[in-house]
Amino acid sequence: MKKIVISFILFFCIVGFSIAQRTITGMVLDPQGEPLVGASIVVKGTTTGAIVDLDGKYSLNIPKDAQTLVISSVGYKTQELAIGNLSVIDVKMAQSGEMLEVFVVGALGIKRSEKSVSYSMQTVKEEQLNTIRQTSLNNAIAGKVSGVQVRSQSSMAFDRDATIRIRGAGSLSDKQPLYVVDGTPVVSSEVSMDDVESVSVLKGPNATAIYGQRGDAGVIIITTKRGTKGKGIGLSVNQSTNWDKVYIMPKYQNSYAGGASADLIKFNWEPGLPDAWKTLDGKFYHDYSDDASWGPRMVGQEYIPWYAWYDGTEAFGKTEKLTPHPNNIRDFYETGQSTNTNVNFSKGGDNYSVRVSLTNQHAKGLMPNSSLDKYIVAANMNFDLSKHFSIGTNLNYISSKINGEFNDGYANQSSGSFNSWFHRNVDMGKVKEYRNLRTPGGILASWNHNNPGAYLNSPLDFYGGNYWYNFYTYFDEINNQGNRRRLFGDVNVTYKMNDKFKIAGFMRIDQTNLSFENTVPAIVENSATQTGTRASYATGDYYGDFINGVYKPNETNYELLATYTDRFMDWLSVDINAGTNVRKNVGRGFSGSTIDGLVVPDLFSLPNSVTQANISQFRNRKEVRSAYARGSFGFKEMLYLEWSARNDWSSALPAGKNSYFYPSVGMSFVFNDLLNFPALSYGKLRASYAKVGSDVGAYSLGLNYGLGQNKWNGNGLMSTPNGLVDPNLRPALSASSEAGIDLRFFKNRIGLGFTYYNEKKIDEILSVPVTGASGFTSKLINAGRIDRSGIELQLNATPVKTKDFNWDMTLNFAKNKSKIIELAEGVDAILVDGGAGTFSTSSGAAVVHQVGAEWGQLRGGGFKRDANGTKMVAADGLYIQQADTYFGSILPQFTGGFLNTFMYKNFTANINIDFSRGGKYFSLSDHWGSFSGLLERTAGLNDKGIPVREPVADGGGVRVDGVTVDGKTLTTYVDAQTYYHQFRGSRIAEEHVYDLDFIKLRELSIGYNLPVGKLGIGKYVQAINVSLIGRNPLLIYAKNRDFDPSEISGIFGENSQFPGTRSFGFNVKVVF
């Protein structure tokens, strides 16, 4: 084994040897003291030379008679230095008037000259990322990279992160990009933003081919900060505090009270009812039991509020005036407060660098009793042990604890009620005031208790919540807690044979241990009549992580990477990387939950389950072995040929067919030097072609019969799996080509990047639905073809640059079209994973792929229309449904961002706007909110100026203009409740389909750098910066303002989700 390793090393180094008499080493630094990677050092008059490595070092074997070194780097003044007897020569280079050479972190985390990159990639630097110090990296790059669509989530849910789509969608499933932190593939972008130096987004297969099957949805490369040699003691402290408030909400009606009865109901005391209630005899109440708001008009009339029925309380027996409470829902959500504190220490020397960083994020949520507490420790260390050996490690440890319930699906106990079922007359202040109110029998009081007659059945039938609890009580009583401990990073060792060749070995891990415990006490179960929650206990422990609800197994990678860099004849540069990787994924989990309640009240343990507790457990393993190489050849720093090749072997594919190969090739041509056009500082043309494959999950190849966990009188139960598998599965392949141009003018005052890409993905491994009559409901096969193409544009400019004032701006714009060309034979539409919400098979809409249409069509019941597009109606004025109507793609047509930095003396202001055009979503809140008479439009005036809720006979009703089946136009008025109920009954989802268009001011900050020198504290402090920050300060434009279109929770739309929020705060940073 050892022999082979050595021969492998030798193979790569052989080229690196030259006849040498002595060695010179040293460092080449830029004026800021940063390594000037890629600078060339040549013995004058010879071809002997070296390239400065990542650490700024070089080592050069020189002939004995060598006298002068020539050190050059584009953008710097070329220096000639006498060698004499020196063996160490350090150089600090001065900038020339020319443009600076730009370095980027490309695939495999390799820092490369921008010139040699033949594909589109975009890098966001620390300053632009951390405009407002977001806690989510995904949110922080919104609008900052063209072609990246960030789907944010309401900040209320601590367990949810934004998701990212790069170039729309290139696969049939809505895949997430691969995240790579300092070379380690990780399951999420969870890092402290204080540790991030830059983020590079590799967009298409051309850039990611070297990552193999996992890179097909793009790769996001996160580079963290290293320890550096610097002034001061190397300590910096950064602290921000934010306050979050609810911002975007649906518009509710404030005219009609709760219940199904349009009139107040008179209370008549009768025997069997509590004697105390006699005081209410003859008074009126609204229907409490029905949770809709089709109740009486609120005009300040006297009525019995829900809390007046609890004998022995202060409010008992007292009537109130029936009035609207327009802000009752807004009032429910609390003001969130979050702090984000980072302390880091950084130090570097000649042969080491260390950076240690500790971040604490603490948040009190907008939902009652929700909180987040997270610690992130990051440590990067590198040591040069000798001339040849160095070791290093990058470790990130995250410990987080989340409390609270963040369910905002249909019928949850907050937004799911507010937007679907609620009483518009409920005073949230009273709900809060009575959060501890309960009957002497221990039934929790609810605004949605039943009507008094129900007391005759039992006190519970009256007092118990018919469908809903007092929201506050519910969140007080339940307890959901999740703990995560995650460790990721690498340990590496590098053997550097000489300045041309090195080989590095890495062990990389991404490991999470996760546990959760949820409890619901008995009082919750005992206080409901219909849709109550059972007392319960649920717990689980996982080896692996859940990212937005999707399980990700733990991962270990073993990697070997050889690097060879050389220069020949002063005009040919070569760099080659070759590597191997073994990836091992291991998943394991165990969870349990009680069923049907708890035997001993409030004893939270699995054996205490009324019915045998549900236990579930899984294990899985997968291994992928890879070998790969990439390289580039540069001719006169003008023409670069770049290539990559990779072969993967996957354990999850059929034996004998588990190997797959993908190549890429690209070319870039830097032409500015050829043109005599002084205004052009940089010009590059690039084109590339690549293939990428994709794989399946472990154990997908056969029928897996699981035994049901429960036994019927001792008899086990088993069912046949419903998915057939094609035994000849093979990896999918996509072929992609792209071309682009990058231009910079006027000494980089204006920069322009343009990319066109065209991609074809075929034979995806896809579970296609088959008719269940076959005995199976799906079949896993290779099938389908998606074509996508688009353009990406980046424009950077510094429109104003004076001594005191500077304005930098970036405009990103991307247009994408992904089209489904074919699915499997005989299949013209399939449901997209995650494309179905709660009511998608009845009155809602779902996302499907339709052959010939753009990716991800929102489909559901539509309005039937005649040839002129007029809605068709029945004789009674109700709309006629057209089943399976396509409302359009859920993907935006274009997305982008507009980023601005203004600097005036010591002040800096950032204004970051992002925008999106096109794409559809279905709103379940709108659907039920209309059905239940909660939304503003259900209580408006008709064209006659009469409230639509008045009887049609009295001039009320909703005006309908349509055409009947026999072609006659019909104008009629339909009773409001019938009108707004029809969309559910007739399954017309179209009424609730909206556009995702938006323009949003996402980030705003105004900062001030204290003149520490002038203040006389420069001795102690290097810098102090204070800034005011705003997150989501303004939704500038949206077609429908009921929800923030940039924060729609599901891919089909929203499922009664949390409202949008915005936050304001301040940030203080001190560098010592």
Add this chain to the structure above:
Amino acid sequence: MKKIFNKFLSIILTGTLLMGSGCEPSDFGDINVNPNSTTVPVTSALLTNAISNMGGAASFVRGGLFCQYYSETQYTEASLYATPQFGFGGNYAGDLYDLQNIIINNTDAATKDKVSVNGSNNNQIAVARILKAYNFMYLTDEFGDLPYSGALKGDAKPAYDTQESIYKDLFKELKEAVAQIDGGKAPAGDVLYSGDLAKWKKFANSLRAILAVRISKADANLGKSEFAAAISAGVIQDNADNATLVYPGGAFKNPWFNLYNGRKDYAISDVVTTMMSDLKDPRLKVFGNPNASGTVVGFPYGLTRDEAVTFANGHADFGFVLAAGKRTESSALPILTAAHVYLARAEAAQRGWTTETATTMYNNGIKASMEQWGVFDATTYAAYIADAKVSLAVDPLIKIGTQRWLAFYPDGTQGWSEWRRTGYPVLKPTTKATNASKQIPRRFTYPSTEPNLNKENYNAAVGRLSGGDTQDAKIWWDK
């Protein structure tokens, strides 16, 4: 190039990596062997699973809403005849394929010896065939023509067979299954009859008899001959032989218990309560849940949502479907009973298909039903059958139809099927109906996925329906 590269890389990979386990990069050993489940099915567990799901069909509510057994109390779309469109994929890919899988494993030479540990191959196959017939009866009675002969074979485009040919094959299957039962070991996992194969034979013959009467209008000759053959082969005559699913409770609860374990969306309809009160039927107090004063308050049938909410608010004591004692979590659910069979024999006799005496069979059926529900009392029974509203003296087919409808309660699909065929008892569609025809639906429309997945065969089946794939189209036996 690719080949050379591959070879080169695999040499590197094989040689260098320390971490690889095999010597070939493509050899992963047993990594992809699933530790969580088996790839070999257990036929007894498949059988238990299929039997455990029988109650799903026997308690499916939509048919019961159409034949007015029950009313919706909160959301009334279904009983206002919103389109009954359900998927059938789960039925085929679920229980039907599990049963098919039992047959496959007991037939295939490679597996049949191994699985005979769970019962003789013949007996396992026979029981699976009987249960398949039972499941297909429900499906075809709901939809009409269906994929049948080409179904359950992994074929993604099975043709739809006519209901006529399906029925003919069901008769054949039941006949052959009974003949196939041998003296070998009874199937393990039989939670319906605990391996009593004599009872399985009676169940199969009884099912055949029920199916035979169901085609009285479509093919009376065939119905008559199949009926006679079924009876002479031996049918359920005693409640002790009933097919009854006795739920163990806990993880497997009676579906009617589940239906009220929280919500209360359904109630016994006033159509049932009015009729039974009129007949002084002793079964009423178990068919519905009596209130505190012992009355079963029927919920008006076919109300709009506001009307239903208003009624429920005013009548918090409305009757649930079945008395509490009949829908505990471990209550037994009748699947096919002596009463069902006797009343079918009454109808057959009345139609002149047999020489049996209609009145005897009719009275036996009523008696068996009362006994089955635990409300039999000799005096009450005597008075009941003597009542002019019950006795067969006048309108015997109406009386038999009504009693069959009552005896099948609360199995809504069976009640709906009998009503569709005979029109008895006379039921009026709700005046609040929201469908175009305003009539009670005659069938379920095909699943919305079929036009996408099995288009040509779907279109051929729809072409045979008068008026297209609607709920108003009549299926073969519904004339």
